[in-house]
Amino acid sequence: MWDEIPDEIRRPPVKGRGAVSNATGRFERETRVLTDDGWTGYEEGGNGALSDPVRTIVSPASARSIIARNESPDVAFDQSVNPYQGCEHACIYCFARPTHAYLGLSPGLDFETKLFAKRNAAELLARELRAKSYVCRPLALGANTDPYQPVERTEGITRRVLEVCRDFNQPVGIITKSALVLRDLDILAPMAASGLASVSLSVTTLDRDLARVMEPRASTPPRRLEAIRALAGAGVPVSVLASPMIPALNDHELDAILEAAAGAGATAASYILLRLPLEIAGLFEEWLRVHVPDRAERVLSLMRQSRDGALYRSGFGTRMTGSGPHAELLRQRFRLACRRLGLGERSWRLDCTRFRPPPAPGDQLSLL
Template sequence: MDTRPDSPTPRRGAVSNAVGRFERHARHREDDGWNRPPAAEDWEEPPPLRTHVQRDASRSILVRNTSPDIPFDRSINPYRGCEHGCVYCFARPTHAYLGLSPGLDFETHLFEKPDAPALLEAELRKPAYRPAPIAIGTNTDPYQPIERTRRIMRDILEVLWDYRHPVTIVTKSALVTRDIDILAPMAAANLARVAVSITSLDRTLQSTLEPRAATPGARLATVKALSEAGIPTAVMVAPVIPALTDHEIEALLTKAAEAGAEAAGWIFLRLPLEVRDLFGEWLREHHPARAERVLSLVRQARDGQLYQSAFASRMRGSGPVAELIGQRFRIAARRLNLTPRDAALDVSQFRRPPRKGDQMALF
């Protein structure tokens, strides 16, 4: 019997691997006293926790939404699960639909969509399709580590550029700079924007909060590289965690402006479904002295709950705690000229390029 308690796994975010909400049975480690070793240090080390990647055989790639608080109506997710391991990730509960844990399974059992570029092209060729900006990176990061070898995101960008289709990207990864050769001409045609998500400038905090994401310095360097390439780049201060990262708002925005960001946004910590318990475990493991204070402030911003899903408040929270954070952010962003621009990406350039064997249009 494995009687080891749940404990942090090196370079992984979640502390545990609790079953998802749809499973009939829960499992947890229990010490029954039998064959207990004399000291904890004598317990055998568990085998290394490796990343497993499976093929996702989805037959469609565009995800539609009608949410009134989201500025896009369609998105693409090249991967399910995310190796970055951000413990607060609001996408974790989606793994429960697969019979997997939103905990460690979410960051170690990944699903790739190698057919995504072909599915996207088929969608764009439909006569009824009408272009509007496609958002990528709104659920899991399209530039997570496995993208280095899979290159699904790059292939998607090539399709979008061929069709002159607008795209917005959100990422925590420096890997996005690999695709500057595509993004720069798209941006010059007003077809692309990128937002780099930065949660904290504290490398020690970030290494446990987002264990496999790029360091804060690497993300600021990414903002600089994208901006210098002429790609409109914003910084997302997300999530803002009260009593843990909120004190960094002004310093983070200052660094973002110095790196060349032209706009900034923020999102209050979201703890839907299983994320609530996973984040609580992480707090008590890594920041036990602050844990109850952090959770108390979250409740104060969520009408006494750890999460509310109402469209009007899920991104920002409500009450004095959330209002103060929002006010501080707005003042700093205004001072640094990081207020969002209203200019829309251009949908008028959309075209369906001829395929091999297609008859040329008559003039």
């Protein structure tokens, strides 16, 4: 019986999605493979992509707390809020993909199609900010998955979280690659005027064709630059994240990205060398061989040269920027471009002295 099971086949890429496959997560006892017994009904479109789209499913997440804390020396903040698990932007390089394995799901297509919305995020945040033990420090919004991914248009969780931050004078720094952030300018601009808000826009490439397959449901590069311009025009401090830089794929664009962002009004910048922890390594290599097969071996070779012979090294201090000649050249290019363009180092310096929890229903009013 078992010898009659067909061999594993490769799924054609799905239009509008980043991952090519849906490989089993690392914690599962069984491994799923895709086979064709002649009844799958796969039909390819003119570009070789599946004509039937994989639908996005949004489920409620049963969150019991909302502020996540970290002690990593590689990031400048120590607390964050993520309104969503999974991300429909479908960026193939997303370092958050392996977190879906904790849910018994695949870091591949599951990560970008099976989303979880923390619909009680604003209420949880208000409760945690009122705790007597809470010490005000800048809060990162979207440190893991994007708070302005497409589902935010209907869910509105990020906006409700921002309303809580505004009411408490809680300083917040937003990280996104979506122009949807402009929807909340009515909250962000007044907060920024009081030193309580900043935004970091990720611009990975200026090449729309590359962006379409590498981060298919994120805002186009021109729309992100327009968002930088609009935020800066409204008085919101904006940084550009030229991340991730991928050797032999988009790293040649580093100077052009920084120049375009500075021209749009960004005042600070940072970059990260591509990170490939856990399942991302296999997913990214698969993506390379499907979408840019002529450059796949070159990209992987340069990644190993920048990671001491491996595709990834997770040690603090070098995991963001890598090591070796290629990584050092990237560092020098970034430093010189920032100096030439007047771009400062991305900062999380926001005003924590204004933090004041508003009266809760039933509280006695202050006599002051």
